Amino acid sequence: MAVFKRSTNMRHIANRKPTVVVADDHRATVAIVSKLVSRDFEVLASVNDGIQALQAVEELHPDLVVLDVGMPGIDGFETARRIRQRALPTRIVFLTIAEDSDYAQTASELGGCYVVKRRMHSDLLTAAAEALAGRLFLSPI
Secondary structure, three states: OOEEOOOOOOOOHHHOOOEEEEEOOOHHHHHHHHHHHOOOOEEEEEEOOHHHHHHHHHHHOOOEEEEEOOOOOOOHHHHHHHHHHOOOOOEEEEEEOOOOHHHHHHHHHOOOEEEEHHHHHHHHHHHHHHHHOOOOOEOOO
16 A cells, blocks of 8 residues: 655755655565655655556655565566656665675666665665765675
8 A cells, every 4th residue: 555645844945855755565674664764864655566656756756766676566677667767857776685786787777776675774875875966876795
């Protein structure tokens, strides 16, 4: 189930936290990722599949989306391709259990950062900052 929320905070745009949509088919992972990023980001939506992630990005225009690679429906890579096809400016961080150099290559080709789940506590915020700066970050494999 998608959880979309709109911010009621009217802070000046220069002082606002960057915004993020979190997408993973495991609710526990969504909760962990949301908690990890909530200090530095405003979480606009938490969703459980690629279709919902694409809808949330199109509707909410977050600065960043964290996409699980292995989601049902459309996976994280296909979701990213569709975000790029629509020329949406949202930056992307891929999150995956797969420690795979081909996955890392695909992530970088799509302009996204790559974080393996076993390293998300140490790498996710770094990857998010690098993505927002327009740089790549790849978790060591």
